[in-house]
Amino acid sequence: MTDHDTLVSVALPVRNGAARLEGAVRSVLAQDHENLQLVISDNASTDATEECCRDLAASDRRITYHRHPRNVGLLNNFVHAGRLARGTFLRWVGDDDRLAPTCVSRSLRVFAEDERLILVTTQVAYTGPDGVTTSGVYDGARLRSDDPVERFGEMLHMLNESHLLIDPLYGLMRRDPVVAIPRRNMLREDEVFAAKLALAGPWGHVPEVLAHRNWKLERIGAVGRRLGVPAWQAHFSSTLEYLEILRWLRDSGLSADQLRRARAAAHRMYARRQRRTAAHRGRKLVRLAAGLAPGARACGR
Template sequence: MDPENHVKGGNRMPTSDILVSVVLPVRNGADRIEGAVRSVLAQDHERLQVLISDNASTDGTEEVCRDLARRDDRIVYRRHPENVGLLNNFVRAVEPAEGTFFRWVGDDDRLEPSCVSRALQAFAEDDRLVLVTTQVAYTMPDGTVRSVPHTGTGLESDDPVDRFAEMLRLLNESHLLVDPLYGLLRRDPLARIPRRNMLREDEVFAAKLALAGPWGHVPEVLAHRDWNPGSLPAIARRLGVPPWRARVATLLQCREMLRWLHQVDLTEEQRRRARSAVLGMYLRRQRVTAARRGRRLALIASRLVPGGR
């Protein structure tokens, strides 16, 4: 299919002329960032703007980034003089983006050369889309690589609540299936979505994005990421939020999603369905938490009993 022609939109969108902003937030990534930047610059889509947002790094990140920017005029380097926080660095990094589309990249990520162009092709084929994800290969802490194909179509629906419910289902099923924060996004719809510094904000943002419009997906491994999950208390420290919130993270997450449902254009019937989806997610997570605590208590009890293991 000619990528310059829409299938569902009926208009023409030549992809080669589209400026794409690739946004790279970093803090103390001197030993990692060059590889990530080089994989972006190696894209077969040439019209790129690479925005590096340095969150007051205290290692050699600034020197590495300034050297990269001197060697390629597609790179724009900005440095915060003070630590503005993890989420703020992600959000502010997008502010100078000039591209119609943009993509976040982590400082230890690597993109395949066709990552941007394949996503642009999906946008060209369907102008309803606000986001296009790709399959991602994750390097786990033990060095193994995992990648799980996503084959569902719920996120392509014209019904915002169908998309919302599907996103919540995927969040409960596996974090490896779809990662909307590291897909190619249409910049204008994103600008209308507020973000709140909180635990599991990435999941809340994904749910808000699902309500914003249909998503596309390229079922090929076009991105590589390191997966280093941390405990909720540790993530709270990184975000600068009170540690007690780790104990009620699911409750606060669901409350934020319910609040957002009253700010988007939905019918009352759609809001009812969406609220039901949030409740279902909350109950499933509570069951998982209860089962995990039960196993932990059983293990402790077995160790207290003479002869227990």
């Protein structure tokens, strides 16, 4: 059961976000759910983030501010922000995200209707570098299933679909079971964590746009540099993700039949990605060959 007295924590990890985080903070504090804690975890920012955060914390007692004395890495700061939270429920938010005023209360209503749920997602509007805002619609029901493998398979299926459909990392979660899930700093870790969440329990969904995020497509090597992982991982990110998922399945307490089905679902996801990667490389080679052909003739003249 949830009500207006339930403490909800919003965790905001940030590094050098002075120019953009105030809007995110204001949108969190504007929630119509009053019993709220906003945890800001500052990853040793070198701009004016600390001053901005301390001013905000002084203006509102709901804000808890923590500053790391040194850079602990993107994922570690993300996890640390969640561990500082005290609420029954937890939601992460990016330093340039915006939440609709009813985001928390609308999600809590779904939790109140089904006590099995560990996560409630909402539709999210994404704005790209071109200024165009888009959103997807998820209308499936398999993530609410009591069968962990059915939920797991649905999540893996969506990992090969559009990012617009659903984003479990930015939903409202039951804090205790979620922060207890171990995480490993690696490329595609967000997808691995989503798969772990699917195994952990049923999800609910609010088919309304209640959050806004900015989105830009980054090369996987650039993502790796932000995470601080070895450069070679960029060439094997799908394989490493597949192996990490298999390792987690082995330790997830599934029955023999469930484990067999879950491994088959993971293999289907991996095989599909490998086919897609091979097709992409094939098209790239064709374009390269087509581009080199005129030049080769010119050199022969």
